[in-house]
Each structure stands twice: as C-alpha cells, then as structure tokens.
Amino acid sequence: MWHQLLIFGRRGRLREIRQLRSGLQGLLAGLAKEFAEVDPRPESEPRLRWRRVASDRAVFLSAPLLVLGAVVLLWFGIAQPAGIVERERERRAERDLGIKLLEPSLRLKELLNTKTGKGSLGGRLDADEGKLIQLIGEIAALERDAGALEFDREKAEKTNEADWNWYQVQGNSDRVQELLRRFYHYREVLLFVFLRYERIANFNSDEVAADLLLLRAFLVEYVAGTVLFESSLKFVNGFHAENTRAKLNEGIQQWGIPPGFYNFVRDGLRSPESLGLFKEFESRYHASPIKDELGRVACYEQFQPVIGAAEKTIARYAESSSLRVVRRAHDQIKEKSKEVVYQAQKAISSWIGDFKTIQGESAIKGSAGFDKLLQMMEPGDIILERRNYYGSNAFLPGYWPHAALYLGTAEDLRELGLTEESLRTGFGQDQERANTFWERYTSPDSEGHECKIIEAVSEGVIFSSMEHSIAEADSVAVFRPRLAADEIEDLNLKKAAIVRAFSYWDMPYDFEFDFTSTDKLVCTEVVFRAYGGDSGALHFPVKNIMGRPTMPAGNLVSKFNKERASAKPQLEFIAFLEAPDRKPHLLSKILVLFCAFGAFMLGLLICRFAVKSIRIRLIFVAILVGLTVPAVFYYRKILPGEDRQVAEAIFKTEDELVGTLELKGLTWWNKLIQEMATEE
Structure with missing residues (x-):
C-alpha cells in the first residue's frame, strides 16, 4: 500500500506508466486480431440467452411461492371470519372490546300466545320504531360531519407542508374521535335492536304476513340490519386517508372503544355470513306475501326510502367472494408484519434505553440543590431531564432526551381544588383505571417516597417520585407555563391540564414517537397533550422527524429562548440544576482507546483488501482518522483517581440552559467540545 501512496505523489512517473499500459493494450489487441485470421476459433453452439435462463429460474423459484399463496388463500376462504353478529356474540363478554352484554332475543312465539305478551311486544316495537327513526336522522348528521371533517383535513394538509399531519393537533384528533364515539x-344500538328480533327467522313468510306484530318485528329487524350494514360500509370505505384510518383504529379507553375497531368492522363486512344474512332478509322483504302486507305498518312509509338507499349502497360496495378473501389475506399479512416490526422496535428501544455505558450515581441525589428545587416546584411545571451515558442519548436529537410533568402531592392538589372525584372524570367509562389511579398515585414508591410526577417511560405512563425521576438525573431544567394574563384563568387552565395528565396514566409507551396517535404516548407527548396539544393556550414546537410529527424535549428550550425577550413569553424559567460529571474510570478510558485503535486497524485492513482505488483509500483513511482522533483526544489525560472526585450539584443560569442547544446527545462528545472551549 505504501509504494502505491508514494507513486501517487510522483505525477510524471505515473503518467509514463499509464502511457506504457495503453501501448501494451494496443499491441495485444493487434496480435489477437492476427491470430484470429490465421487460426479462426470455431463458432460456439447456440446457447440459451440469459434472459431465457433468468425467466426459467424465476418460474422454477416462484412455483413453490405460488403454491404457498394458493394454500394461504384457500385457508382464508375456508376459515372465513365470523360475520358482524357472530363476532359480537363471541366477544360480548370481553371487556377489552368495550361491548355491553347483549340482551337475550325476544321469545316471539311465547309472547304471541298471551294477551299480556302481545301488549308487551307491541310496546317494545313502538319504542324500537321510534328509536330507529331518531337514529336514522342522527346517522345522517354523522355522515355530514364526517364529510366536513374530511374536507377540512384535505384543505389544511394542502395548505401546509407536505409532511404535516392534520391529526398532530389535539383538537383535530378530538374531532375524529368524537365521530368514532358516535x-x-x-x-351498538342498531346491533341490539337487530338481535332483539332475530327469532323472526323461525317464522315463514306466510306467518309473518298474517300477523301485524310479526310483520312489524320483521320490518324493524330488516331496517336495523340494513342501516347497520350500510353505515358500516360507509364507515370502512368513506375514509381514504391512511392517517384517518389509523386514528379510527386507535383504542379510546375512556369510552370503551377497543384498539383496532376499524379493522374489526372491516373484517366483519368481508365475511360471507354478513352478506348471506342480508341477502336472505332482502329476498324475503321483496317477495310476496310480506311485500304485499307491509303497507299495513304505520311507519313503513318512513322506512321504505331508507331501506332503498341502504340496498343501493350495499350493492355498490359488494365484492366477489374471491376478492374478499384476497383482500382479507393482504390486510392481515400487512397488519401482522407491522405488529412484528413494532414489537422488534419496542424490544430494541427498551434495551437501548436501559443500557448505560458507565455506571455511577448522580450528584443531584441528596444534594442541597435538590432540596431547594423541591421548594421551587408548583403543580403543572414542565420538567426536562438528562441522564449521562445512556444508550438512548445517541439516538435522540439534542441534549435533553426526557420530559415530565410535575403534579405535586395529593395535598397540593386539594389546595387547588382537585380531588379524587374531580380527577376521576378524565377516565370516562374506563372504570378499571378510574378505580385504581388514586391508590397508585397516593402510594409511595419502592423506596418510600411520595409520587409527584407523571411521565412516560418504556413501561408506559406512570407516577414517579422526585427522588426517582429527578434525583437520579444528571441535568434538570424546570419551566412554568404562563397561559393567561389573569391569574385565576391561568390557574384554571393549569388545573385542566393536570386533570388531562391524570387521564393518561397507565397508557402504553409509543415506540414510534408519533404525535398523531393518542392511544400510545411518548414522554414529551404527555406534556403536549396535557396542555391541549396545540389546541389550547400553550403552543408547542412540533416538527417532523423521519416522516413523523414529534417534539424532542430540547424544542421547549428553543421555544423559551425564542420567546424570553418578548412581551408575553409562554414559558417561565424556574431552575437549571446540573451535577458536574465525574470523569470515567481508568479502565474505561483504556478500553475506549483500545476499541478506537482496533477500529482504525480494521478499517485499514478493509481498505487494503477491498478498495482498489487509491483516492478512495485515502478518503477512507481520512474518515477513520476523523472518527478516531476525537476519542483519543478526549481520553488523552489518563489520571487514576479522577473518578473518585464528587462535586455538589449547582444551579445554573438561563443563558447556560440555552447553551445546551449547542450540545448533542453523546456525553463524551459534549465533554470534548467543552474541553476544547476551555483550552481556547
């Protein structure tokens, strides 16, 4: 390699060698031509062209895949998903779906045998007919609101940047979730009505047509079924944007809506059981004698146009059985693949987040600065934290990797007028969390400390103590939101934020770091959504990273720096407490030097045997030197005993806090920059 480097520097000699090589190539080409004239080579037998070979190989390799695909489709065709009714029955006792227990269907034959039974059945039919008429109007209003939402979303996304997501704003997310709740x-109401009269199928058409009560029961059953089928089809096919469908698949615990509800409805519609049941009722509805006798029902004129419109909608969205099987297989494979990727991402992220390269306790714990910081805190304060030498610091942008919200003690909340009952309202219908959150919040942690913080970690959204969350950090900054000029209004807005923050307790962590989803939360998203998610008084600096809207904790420092000189800054600086970092142990330094040297030598070997171009080799060596020198420069002062020096955590100024915007996630890189600045 070294003689090549030397010859590369002698430009004249290198030019002579290249000219000599060109002359030799021309001489060899002439000799080859003369030899071919004297002793011509026999023509080779025609061979299969490479395209044909590739084609045959492709067919040979794809045959097993085609057979496997056929088997999968056949399996999906045989093991079809249960229909709407059957799926509800199978899961009606499962709380995670949020479905109420279904009432038993009416025993129509027994009711028709007595005068009292007939009166009871007539009263029930009157109530259900009125309920259906009201529900049809409400569903029409829901469709109009859904159309308005899609119009507003498309308009907003066209006027904003290409990667801007409409649902990163909390108000927009609330709109689509309200539509989902309705x-x-x-x-649910339509399903209950439909199942209430399902035993009408036990009567033949002549029996139904002869009895007015049975005729009314059949009509109520058919109207409920067709409107249910039609509204479900519009729900599945009416939203084409992927981000909207993702929102409709989010679980909403406080309303009892399970995750994956959109997919649940879609799969039920694709089952042959659902379409077959509709076709059976449709044929009876349009055939004599039932069709001839429906005019006797008083509300038939109101239901007839509804039935006609629903039948047209169902016919428009009808698919062949084979197409339904293919689409179901495609969707399930796609969803399973996404779930596998997410679980792998979750496992890797959890391991990286818990991995620490250099062990040691923070100087904040037990310091006088920590006790002073406790006295400065108020409920609603925003906390930024950093722990040095954790693996996650290398993958998160900026100096501050974590954020949390300070709640205070139960006594602090009572002074604000917040009690267990008022905080319980944020959980809605989610009784399991509503019945356990207060006990978990008021119970001490494993070391006996009071919980005063809510934060999102890899295990989910939890209550933490100051001693666990802040005292174990190496750097802590605190901001106090200023939401209104009037103190009472400002206090009320903070109280509302605290109530919302409590409602996020025990929700899972979002390993995709996506601010458009609300069923999983990252650390900064707890703060973001507690204060309105850009729909309230506090504006948050959300930006797109790798195609997803998110907010690194350092963006709050940027917001503070941008607004602190303005007349109405939204974030007030409270404190910046930092523990001086202890220098690494001697053995750790030697290990880093050894690894850096080994990486450099490995790079040289790769360069020697895998890279032929001299220029690329030089570039490769320059890159290796550039990556190795900083580590060597930082660890050049190997002094035993430095790791035993422990300094007291100190408070720093807001200018020093703003200075952290220039720092990176890697601790050793920050120390290198600071040492270079000190030496200069």
Whole structure:
C-alpha cells in the first residue's frame, strides 16, 4: 500500500506508466486480431440467452411461492371470519372490546300466545320504531360531519407542508374521535335492536304476513340490519386517508372503544355470513306475501326510502367472494408484519434505553440543590431531564432526551381544588383505571417516597417520585407555563391540564414517537397533550422527524429562548440544576482507546483488501482518522483517581440552559467540545 501512496505523489512517473499500459493494450489487441485470421476459433453452439435462463429460474423459484399463496388463500376462504353478529356474540363478554352484554332475543312465539305478551311486544316495537327513526336522522348528521371533517383535513394538509399531519393537533384528533364515539354508539344500538328480533327467522313468510306484530318485528329487524350494514360500509370505505384510518383504529379507553375497531368492522363486512344474512332478509322483504302486507305498518312509509338507499349502497360496495378473501389475506399479512416490526422496535428501544455505558450515581441525589428545587416546584411545571451515558442519548436529537410533568402531592392538589372525584372524570367509562389511579398515585414508591410526577417511560405512563425521576438525573431544567394574563384563568387552565395528565396514566409507551396517535404516548407527548396539544393556550414546537410529527424535549428550550425577550413569553424559567460529571474510570478510558485503535486497524485492513482505488483509500483513511482522533483526544489525560472526585450539584443560569442547544446527545462528545472551549 505504501509504494502505491508514494507513486501517487510522483505525477510524471505515473503518467509514463499509464502511457506504457495503453501501448501494451494496443499491441495485444493487434496480435489477437492476427491470430484470429490465421487460426479462426470455431463458432460456439447456440446457447440459451440469459434472459431465457433468468425467466426459467424465476418460474422454477416462484412455483413453490405460488403454491404457498394458493394454500394461504384457500385457508382464508375456508376459515372465513365470523360475520358482524357472530363476532359480537363471541366477544360480548370481553371487556377489552368495550361491548355491553347483549340482551337475550325476544321469545316471539311465547309472547304471541298471551294477551299480556302481545301488549308487551307491541310496546317494545313502538319504542324500537321510534328509536330507529331518531337514529336514522342522527346517522345522517354523522355522515355530514364526517364529510366536513374530511374536507377540512384535505384543505389544511394542502395548505401546509407536505409532511404535516392534520391529526398532530389535539383538537383535530378530538374531532375524529368524537365521530368514532358516535358511530360506535349508533352501531351498538342498531346491533341490539337487530338481535332483539332475530327469532323472526323461525317464522315463514306466510306467518309473518298474517300477523301485524310479526310483520312489524320483521320490518324493524330488516331496517336495523340494513342501516347497520350500510353505515358500516360507509364507515370502512368513506375514509381514504391512511392517517384517518389509523386514528379510527386507535383504542379510546375512556369510552370503551377497543384498539383496532376499524379493522374489526372491516373484517366483519368481508365475511360471507354478513352478506348471506342480508341477502336472505332482502329476498324475503321483496317477495310476496310480506311485500304485499307491509303497507299495513304505520311507519313503513318512513322506512321504505331508507331501506332503498341502504340496498343501493350495499350493492355498490359488494365484492366477489374471491376478492374478499384476497383482500382479507393482504390486510392481515400487512397488519401482522407491522405488529412484528413494532414489537422488534419496542424490544430494541427498551434495551437501548436501559443500557448505560458507565455506571455511577448522580450528584443531584441528596444534594442541597435538590432540596431547594423541591421548594421551587408548583403543580403543572414542565420538567426536562438528562441522564449521562445512556444508550438512548445517541439516538435522540439534542441534549435533553426526557420530559415530565410535575403534579405535586395529593395535598397540593386539594389546595387547588382537585380531588379524587374531580380527577376521576378524565377516565370516562374506563372504570378499571378510574378505580385504581388514586391508590397508585397516593402510594409511595419502592423506596418510600411520595409520587409527584407523571411521565412516560418504556413501561408506559406512570407516577414517579422526585427522588426517582429527578434525583437520579444528571441535568434538570424546570419551566412554568404562563397561559393567561389573569391569574385565576391561568390557574384554571393549569388545573385542566393536570386533570388531562391524570387521564393518561397507565397508557402504553409509543415506540414510534408519533404525535398523531393518542392511544400510545411518548414522554414529551404527555406534556403536549396535557396542555391541549396545540389546541389550547400553550403552543408547542412540533416538527417532523423521519416522516413523523414529534417534539424532542430540547424544542421547549428553543421555544423559551425564542420567546424570553418578548412581551408575553409562554414559558417561565424556574431552575437549571446540573451535577458536574465525574470523569470515567481508568479502565474505561483504556478500553475506549483500545476499541478506537482496533477500529482504525480494521478499517485499514478493509481498505487494503477491498478498495482498489487509491483516492478512495485515502478518503477512507481520512474518515477513520476523523472518527478516531476525537476519542483519543478526549481520553488523552489518563489520571487514576479522577473518578473518585464528587462535586455538589449547582444551579445554573438561563443563558447556560440555552447553551445546551449547542450540545448533542453523546456525553463524551459534549465533554470534548467543552474541553476544547476551555483550552481556547
């Protein structure tokens, strides 16, 4: 390699060698031509062209895949998903779906045998007919609101940047979730009405046509079924944007809506059981003698146009059985693949987040600065934290990797007028969390400390103590939101933020770091959503990273720096407490030097045997030197005993806090920059 480097520097000699090589190539080409004239080579037998070979190989290799695909499709065709009714029955006792226990269907034959039974059945039919008329109007209003939402979303996304997501704003997310809640409720009511009269199938058409009560029961059953089928089809096919469908798949615990509800409805519609049941009722509805006798029902004129419109909608969205099987297989494979990727991402992220390269306790714990910081805190304060030498610091942007919200003690909340009952309202219908959150919040942690913080970690959104969350950090900054000029209004807005923050307790962590989803939360998203998610008084600096809207904790420092000289800054600086970092142990330094030297030598070997171009080799060596020198420069002062020096945590100024915007996630890189600045 070294003689090549030397010859590369002698440009004249290198030019002579290249000219000599060109002359030799021309001479060899002439000799080859003369030899071919004297002793011509026999023509080779025609061979299969490479395209044909590739084609045959492709067919040979794809045959097993085609057979496997056929088997999968056949399996999906045989093991079809249960229909709407059957799926509800199978899961009606499962709380995680949020479905109420279904009432038993009416025993129509027994009711028709007595005068009292007939009166009871007539009263029930009157109530259900009125309920259906009201529900049809509410579903029409829901469709109009859904159309308005899609119009507003498309308009907003066209006027904003290409990677801007409409649902990163909390108000927009609330709008689509409110539509989902209404549809979930209407669907549930229609399903209950449909199942209440399902035993009408035990009567033949002549029996139904001869009895007015049975005729009314059949009509109520058919109207409920067709409207349920039609509204479900519009729900599945009416939203084409992927981000909207993702929102409709989010679980909403406080309303009892399970995760994956959109996919649940879609799969039920694709089952042959659902379409077959509709076709059976449709044929009876349009055939004599039932069709001839429906005019006797008083509300038939109101239901007839509804039935006609629903039948047209169902016919428009009808698919062949084979197409339904293919689409179901495609969707399930896609969803399973996404779930596998997410679980792998979750496992890797959890391991990286818990991995620490250099062990040691922070100087904040037990310091006088920590006790002073406790006295400065108020409920609603925003906390930024950093722990040095954790693996996650290398993958998160900026100096501050974590954020949390300070709640205070139960006594602090009572002074604000917040009690267990008022905080319980944020959980809605989620009784399990509503019945356990207060006990978990008021119970001490494993070391006996009071919980005063809510934060999102890899295990989910939890209550933490100051001693666990802040005292174990190496750097802590605190901001106090200023939401209104009036103190009473400002206090009320903070109280509302605290109530919302409590409602996020025990929700899972979002390993995709996506601010458009609300069923999983990252650390900064707890703060973001507690204070309104850009729909309230506090504006947050959300930006897109790798195609997803998110907010690194350092963005709050940027917001503070941008607004602190303005007349109405939204974040007030409270404190910046930092523990001086202890220098690494002697053995750790030697290990880093050894690894840096080994990486450099490995790079040289790769360069020697895998890279032929001299220029690329030189570039490769320069990159290796650039990556190795900083580590060597930082660890050049190997002094035993430095790791035993422990300094007291100190408070720093807001200018020093703003200075952290220039720092990176890697601790050793920050120390290198600081040492270079000190030496200069």
